[in-house]
Amino acid sequence: MSLQVQPHVSLKPYNSFGFAVRARAFAQAQDDGQVRAALAYAQAQQLPLMVIGGGSNLLLTRDVEALVLRMNSRGIRLLSDDGHQVVVEAEAGESWHPFVQWTLEQGLAGLENLSLIPGTVGAAPMQNIGAYGVEIKDVFAGLTALDRHSGELREFALEECAFAYRGSLFKQHPERWIILRVRFHLQRGAVLKLNYGPVQQRLQEQGISTPTALDVSRVICAIRQEKLPDPAVLGNAGSFFKNPVVSAELAGQIKQQHPDLVAYAQTDGQVKLAAGWLIERAGWKGFRDGDVGVHRLQALVLVNYANGTGQQLLALAQRIQNDIAARFAVHLEIEPNLY
Numbered sequence: 001m002s003l004q005v006q007p008h009v010s011l012k013p014y015n016s017f018g019f020a021v022r023a024r025a026f027a028q029a030q031d032d033g034q035v036r037a038a039l040a041y042a043q044a045q046q047l048p049l050m051v052i053g054g055g056s057n058l059l060l061t062r063d064v065e066a067l068v069l070r071m072n073s074r075g076i077r078l079l080s081d082d083g084h085q086v087v088v089e090a091e092a093g094e095s096w097h098p099f100v101q102w103t104l105e106q107g108l109a110g111l112e113n114l115s116l117i118p119g120t121v122g123a124a125p126m127q128n129i130g131a132y133g134v135e136i137k138d139v140f141a142g143l144t145a146l147d148r149h150s151g152e153l154r155e156f157a158l159e160e161c162a163f164a165y166r167g168s169l170f171k172q173h174p175e176r177w178i179i180l181r182v183r184f185h186l187q188r189g190a191v192l193k194l195n196y197g198p199v200q201q202r203l204q205e206q207g208i209s210t211p212t213a214l215d216v217s218r219v220i221c222a223i224r225q226e227k228l229p230d231p232a233v234l235g236n237a238g239s240f241f242k243n244p245v246v247s248a249e250l251a252g253q254i255k256q257q258h259p260d261l262v263a264y265a266q267t268d269g270q271v272k273l274a275a276g277w278l279i280e281r282a283g284w285k286g287f288r289d290g291d292v293g294v295h296r297l298q299a300l301v302l303v304n305y306a307n308g309t310g311q312q313l314l315a316l317a318q319r320i321q322n323d324i325a326a327r328f329a330v331h332l333e334i335e336p337n338l339y
């Protein structure tokens, strides 16, 4: 089918904050051919091309002067299965959580800790999504991307993706690569990662001593539902700031004044601080300014109550950044992509 391009489309349904900015042009791609058609259209119209997935890691502060292309390709397949190790491939437009559920229903373990993360399969490697001790890079088996410069397909192996904490090569160069499909190493028979305290605690409380991947997924869904607002109900983009990584010296200074600081030692000697803790301690948790605010249960999540704008939310984020810098000498980096 040929690509349908619509002019002046509201992006409200396509970003999880629910900000009502408009795209100069909008289209949805079901397959590689339509992605190529969108590239050609944008070039012919001399418009930039902005590719989006679920729009759940996106802060839109103004109308988008571009062709916005929503990846909507579908398809999940087993590429190999030796009875233990399995490689699964999914198209970029598949919604992440239903994909995770599908793998669990097939008896495949590996993605359970990443349950209920909003967004799509294609967006997952962009920011190396992570939760409860697992990141995409831990289960990543490769991806296929379209090179916007040459128009050729390129296969990426793990070591070529520059995966980092909420970062990757693809996040660094969004104008270069369009992720078309992603592959994952999964296992029959669970090798579970349970080092995140609250997950273990929940399982114990429920009397589950030898959990399955489905048990872990169920517990993680419950924890997320308690703390993180559902974007379908309250606009948000998950964690709004990255957890900052600081020198051991600075972490020590803060800890002297605040012994209950939540901090995690890194292998390189630096220390990762819980940004949610810093923001809560600075008094912002539950703060509301008009229609934007800081979630009352998780200070790392900024929310749009209904009719807020991206500019209002960004202004609030900057106030928080300035306050945290003044109080703790720590810079908070914004996590979602900003437009």
Ligand code: EPU
Residues within 6 Å of the ligand: 130, 131, 132, 133, 227, 237, 238, 239, 240, 241, 242, 243, 262, 274, 275, 276, 277, 278, 280, 285, 297, 298, 299, 300, 335
């Ligand atoms: N905390 C507070 N106050 C708050 C929020 C958190 O004191 O308002 C403390 C908690 O008590 C806890 C610590 O901070 O001791 C960490 O909190 P939590 O376990 O909720 O995780 P997080 O560091 O705030 C990160 C990820 C989440 C991921 C969770 C679980 C980032 C930026 N965020 O949040 O990812 O789900 O860990 O692994 O790394 C996302 O990226 O959108 C996201 C939700």
